[in-house]
Amino acid sequence: MRFLLVALCFLIAAPSFAHQLKASVTTVLFNKRTNNIELMHRFYLHDTEHAVEHLFAGNADIISNKKDQQRFAEYIESHVALKTLAGVPLKLRKVGAQIDGKFFWVYQEAPIPQGIEGIRMSHGALRELWPAQVNMVNVEGKGKVKTLHFTQDDTWLEARFEPLPKKEKDSD
Numbered sequence: 493m494r495f496l497l498v499a500l501c502f503l504i505a506a507p508s509f510a511h512q513l514k515a516s517v518t519t520v521l522f523n524k525r526t527n528n529i530e531l532m533h534r535f536y537l538h539d540t541e542h543a544v545e546h547l548f549a550g551n552a553d554i555i556s557n558k559k560d561q562q563r564f565a566e567y568i569e570s571h572v573a574l575k576t577l578a579g580v581p582l583k584l585r586k587v588g589a590q591i592d593g594k595f596f597w598v599y600q601e602a603p604i605p606q607g608i609e610g611i612r613m614s615h616g617a618l619r620e621l622w623p624a625q626v627n628m629v630n631v632e633g634k635g636k637v638k639t640l641h642f643t644q645d646d647t648w649l650e651a652r653f654e655p656l657p658k659k660e661k662d663s664d
């Protein structure tokens with residue numbers, strides 16, 4: 493009986509916990525076809541609604557106001573940066589933003605530098621608003637997927653790529 497009571501308490505409390513964890517997911521894709529590094533940032537629309545209330549004065553409306561959507565995308569873009577492992581900044585271009593279901597997406601890209609062996613990344617979006625904000629980044633298209641977690645005081649994290657295996661010489 494005690495177990496059922498505890499379980500019932502968790503079920504009742506669950507909706508109040510639903511919006512306490514602030515999180516985003518970013519994919520950094522090394523696209524060989526386009527020769528670009530493509531960044532796709534995904535934020536919960538619910539979180540973006542709360543964020544624009546804090547970030548922009550007045551009655552911001554991210555759902556129906558394209559200007560507020562653009563302002564939020566620019567805010568995200570200003571809090572994300574990439575560098576090579578040697579510290580050379582990679583210039584990210586704006587691609588766009590959109591609402592898709594319960595998510596707000598922001599897209600960026602940069603050319604893939606020759607001989608890149610890894611990246612250093614900064615992703616501080618929404619972390620000044622919510623210290624518990626977690627920005628998870630999956631780096632794909634350069635060997636095994638690498639995952640970076642930006643939490644607490646993290647400013648720059650890096651992903652190193654495994655060297656490509658050397659091709660064996662053909663025997664005649």
